[in-house]
Amino acid sequence: MLKISFYLNGNFKEVNIPPELTLLQLIRDKLNLSGTKESCTEGDCGACTVIIASKFDGKIIYNNVNSCIYPAAKVHGCHVITVEGVSKNDGFNPVQESLYKNYAVQCGFCTPGLVLSMISFYINKTKQNIELNHSFLDGNLCRCTGYKAIKTAFDVTTNYKFEDLLPEEYLSIEEKIINFNEPIKIFTNHQYTDADNYYMPLSLNELWDIIKRCEYNYKLVNGATDVGVEITIRRKFEKNYIDISKIPELNELNDFEDYFEIGGSVTFQRLKNFNSLISFYPVMNEIFPLIASQQIRNVATIAGNIANASPIADFPVLLLVLDAKIKLVSKESERILPLKDFYLDYKKIDLKKGEIIKSIIIEKHKKNYFVNFIKSSKRVKVDISTVNSAVAFKIKNNRFEDFVLAYGGVAKFVKISEKVSNYFISKRLEEIDEENLNHLIREEFQPISDVRGSDEFRYLLMKNQIFSHLHKYQNEK
């Protein structure tokens, strides 16, 4: 069991929880706040959205997250805000007022989550660079309204002060969070729990100690967007969870002369705001809105996206064509590996006992290349790709040079297509032949049929996406 302390809607709470408890279970079942709803339990619908205020880099950041897959232990030392805590002196805040006036509420089941996401948007609008469009709400599904009224109610151009949106006294909690230094207490009692421990080391040295104490029987947790689903849907529990999200060494973002280095705990949202990388590789701007929802991007990490080894991951496909490398460290060793060599087989990676991904290295040598990413999915937003691909090349004397194409969704792991890449080298655009490409793709890949598409569809997409890349290049030229 764990003893955690945090603030909930302005009030200090200290609770004993089992390590596998989710935040939604904590607030609904243990703390009896039933306004936050459970609908899919896998972070895909947003009905359970809450705001978490946490300390980062000496400042307080406010994120909307899916509480259904968020380990409750993670809110230790944070301020959790639910729908019960957003009304002002028993009246509406401007978000509620706007949804009310515009008839953006029908059955009401998605409403609390929607309110929290919208408040989160306005808080962050002034604080950081977030996408200023309705897409912020992609992770809040509504089956009743058809979103028309929600869109009207969600005026993305308005500016609100913090005190407009939330009770003013919440500002005073920021200081308490900043000064909060209590560690999570782990203790044993007779109560049955599915997992034993949830550790949250605050330095690499502490991490190495914990790893040793766990006798290498542990699961690393960061944003928990995958571990959370394992707990709630796959019902797979680990003996020990080690949460590495708060380790400062893993949270660094660096712009060095020859390369960018992204720490192993850097989230998609933070990378999206990493301006030097975005301006260096503008393709980044296009890929982020296609990856997951705001709630997920707020907590999910690049390293997690890599280590999860999903054959259909989006971001690693782009990293492959940029020749990214990963820095793997353990207590005893440190090594740098090209990302393409990290994947060994389906869901198998070259990560040794006690190793973690310390950082991801993106070199700058493809500055003037055409770099592009495309994904085909059932739904454009918040969906897993059927097939995705990324390409990086330059043209010299009208001929392709240093051409690299990588695919996701067509093999046991995300992969560079050696045959297609080689085919392009030294060819002129006019020489690219559809039949030849078809042939090469079929020689090199044997995609499977599943709920996201048939093998034949995947073959067509592999070919079509090449033409999509080229078409875009021609138009941009």
Place this chain on the structure above:
Amino acid sequence: MPYNINSVAHLEGKSQFIGDENYISNLHVAKCLLSKYAHARIKKLDYSKALEIEGVVCVITYKDIPGENQIGHVVKDEPLLPVDEVFYVGQPICIVVAKSSRIAELAISQIVIEYEELDKILTIDDAIKEQSFYIAPKVITRGELNKSFEESSFIIEDVLEIGGQEHFYMETQRCLSYRDDSGGIYVKSATQSVSEVQEVVAHVLGLKVSDVTVDVARLGGAFGGKERGATLWASITALTAYITNLPIRLVLNREEDMLATGKRHPFKIFYKVGFNSDGKILGLDVKLYSNGGYYTDLSIPILERAMMHIDNCYYIPNIKITGYACKTNIHPNTAFRGFGGPQGIFTIEYILNKIAHFLKKQVIEIQEHNFYKENDITPYGKVVEDFVVGKYFKKFVNSTKFKNLVAQINEENKHRKYKKLGYSIVPVKFGISFAATLLNQASSLVWLYTDGSVSVSHCGVEMGQGLNTKIANVVVKELGVTLDKVRVESTNSKRTANTSPTAASTGTDLNGNAVRLAVLQIKKRLLKFAEVYLKQKFNCEISKLKFLDNSVECNNGKYKISFAELVENAYLNRIDLGAHGFYKTPEIYFDKTKHQGNPFYYFAQGFGVSVVEVDTLTGNFKLKKVLIYHDIGNSLDLNVDFGQISGAFVQGMGWCTFEEVIYDKNGKCLVLSPSVYKIPTISDIPDDFEINSIRKKAKKSSVLGSKGIGEPPLIYGLSVFFAIKYAIESIGNHEIDCKLKHPATAENVVFASEYLRNLIKNQLKQQEYDEILMR
């Protein structure tokens, strides 16, 4: 200012849904063991190990049912729990009652069950082969079909398939139940059908119907999925509460819900159509097969509504519509917004699209050529009166606005290689009333309190559609009180009885009228009393008495008292301040054997326009523009009605595009979460989304001039499908049918685009190419 009377509590997170009861002590949970097979004999069921787990109360099987093991309502063919044979994946076999859902889950995993797999029928094709149908085929026919085919210049014969749809109500199926202190049972169910749950629970428990109290506060979305679908889960919960004498809650998780509950019926349609060179249909022979799953459920009336909407807005002089509901080993498919209507209308729109291609004409031309004329008769015998959609459709397609739009799309497509634009316009005529005439009744109970506030009970269920707001507005309009004085209560089987499901877009029509009739009784008494009271108070002759803004005025506003004063004094003078209202829809009748009559009180009408941009390489599309004209009538709350229109449209779009229900070869549904089953997000709707009311006064309407709104606008979503088809077909300059399949998933879009590109590349005629593909 008007507003939605439920939205304040929703926005503050204060609305209680089932699952939110943290105030009930000793609350236990029920969880079901669900069948892993589509058809199997249960050889062994041993739950002794489950009982050993601490916190498990008991395991309940069919043997424990005190009454009859039967939950069928209209057709009695569905056991609550199977005896020794299961018929679909997800069918509940036995129930664990435990202290927590985690304990119940562990207990389920400890149950030993052995199955012997039996032969199964999964698809419509399987069912046709095995002749596995519910009842005899239904037939609607008129005219001389063979003769019409002989007279036709052209004949097309074809087959088409239409996919199913998952309801994906945000709130999964759920129920809470406990015994009361006088031998009865209380059931808080997330159902659209209060009386069905009440009657079925009584039947299962061997109680009198009056012993069962069903209460429904609100639903977190339903869309038809809780019309019949909630009965099974309510019965299971009530059974466990009755047996254990504990308060029991059952909440399906998303995976259980998507696996076990019925969805929109997929259809397969065979048709033969004869037409002239101008596109006028002379004869249509159409056979509809719906996949009903196991147990009849509502498959028959859904099939009938599909058959009665094949005509949509078009007069088809000679027609034979034959309908078969297939009995297969999947979950019993059930009601879903539109109730077969969307499948019927999709069919005829698809046929018109086919004819247009054949004749190399615009679809609009074919639609217009076939429109009903005033007082034409539908194939099922109803006179088409007040056919307003034809007039407005013609006006719209001849407008410069529309012509420019089409011209712009065609011009742009010339310069676009892969990302193509498309548009479509779909007119809709949808019959309002339950086709089962008996269901078109409702009752109400209205009370006034001495402070002038009003309590309203009616038979309808609030599920997000704004029913309570519209009902409250009926009271506001008749009593002259403000909206905040009206409280619409939960739907409770003790305050209103013998309720019809809240369905078929009739919620406001039936219950609004029933409430109005009750209010008018009270109003009549109050007016009579007011004359006496005001005369006494102001010592004058009374004229022009009216109720307005929470007050009572007379003599052109010269004298005025508060409404509360009137009501309080009425009470002091022993005037009855309560009334029961009863309403039945007039004029409707239907002969079920001949399939002829006047089943619908009126038609909902309108048309929807969509413009899309399709990436023919990746298969993804963007909806650029939506324009809807709907005959709303004199709305009780225009914003509520607009909300219904946009919500229905987007749901219809989802059904026609990326919402795809998939099964494996063993009959197990594979879309069990929103990570694989995609409903639209906010990014899927366009900025340019316009909804217009055609007119305020319809010739035929319901309560205070308003019209049913829930289902018809879903069908405008079909225009997205046909717009995508148009966009793809611009690859072949609209000369070739791309044969886009329903739903227009990225996969189907890419296949259709590739088909056209290959055909053009190989310079083949469509027929030649199709023959090559067949080989």
